[in-house]
Amino acid sequence: MSINKTGSAVWQGGLKDGKGTVSTQSGALQEVTYSFAKRFEGEAGTNPEELIGAAHASCYSMALSMILGEEGLTPERIATEAKVSLEEVEGGFAITAVHLDTVAKIPGADDAAFQDAANKAKEGCPVSKLFNATITLEAKLES
Known part of the structure; x- marks a missing residue:
């Protein structure tokens, strides 16, 4: 099975103007x-790293829900933030890391099972597999 979705961008002008x-x-x-300015100078608005972060956070949350479901657990809520690090490296800029910070409320879950599921989701999420960057995770279980 192959699913194809598209995003598109149009750019006009030079890099800075x-x-x-x-x-x-x-x-x-x-x-x-x-x-x-929106990407590098803090001007309000979106940028590629923010969009990648949203894509990663949403994909990770869905993957975690799936893995928990396979263990007979149904989350009430999974909230994930993905902090995408863009750094200047030799030869230009690169996304060097993504830190996932997730907090979940899962009735009946213990922390060991949750941590196991959280790490499996980090490794198995399709967006995680896309990155050549280091992906870190902080996972908290709400009671």
Whole structure:
């Protein structure tokens, strides 16, 4: 089985004075602007790293839910934040790390089972498999 989804971007102008828009096939994002200032200078708006973080956090949360379900556990809530690190390296910039921070409320779960499921999800999530970066995880179980 193969599932194909698309995201698209249009860029106009030079690196620092140009601007772009990003859209998704579903229409969830429709010509949302991005720019050098939004990416590197803290200007409000989206940027590639933020979008990657959202994709990773959502994929990880779904993978964790699946793994917990395989263990007979149903989460009430999984909240995940993905902190994407963009650093200047030899030859330019690179995403060097992603830190996943997840907090879950899972009736009947003990911490050992939760930590095992959390780490399996980190390794098995399709977006995790995409990265050549170090991916770290902090997982907390709410009672």
